[in-house]
Amino acid sequence: MPESKRRKQSTYTPPAERGSGIKEPSPRWWAPVMVSLMVLGLIWVVTFYLTAGGYPIPNIHYWNLAIGFGLMLLGFGMTTRWR
Structure with a gap:
């Protein structure tokens, strides 16, 4: 039975x-702003809950939670770019 020819291997070239x-x-x-945003967001949300929605901004009610969590998300987002 005939044998197939062997292929020549090319030399390795690194990328x-x-x-x-x-x-x-x-x-x-960067780091102080990042930590400050996270802490400020936490204080904002805790203040909202402790005052039963009366503060930090009285007339926007549950949007205070969005502001607090938004601040915390900005801080956590900054952690992805921190070196």
Whole structure:
């Protein structure tokens, strides 16, 4: 029975480098702003619940929760870019 010819293997060439891959660290103000937004959002929501909806802004009622959670989400979103 005839044997098939062996294929020549090409030499390995590594993929081209796209850059150094090192990203710059975050600015000095990034971490304090990030933590402040999360804490401010938490204080906003706790204040809303402790005052039975009377504060921080009395006339918008449950939108106070949206503001508080929005502040916390901004802070948590900043954690994804922190280096």
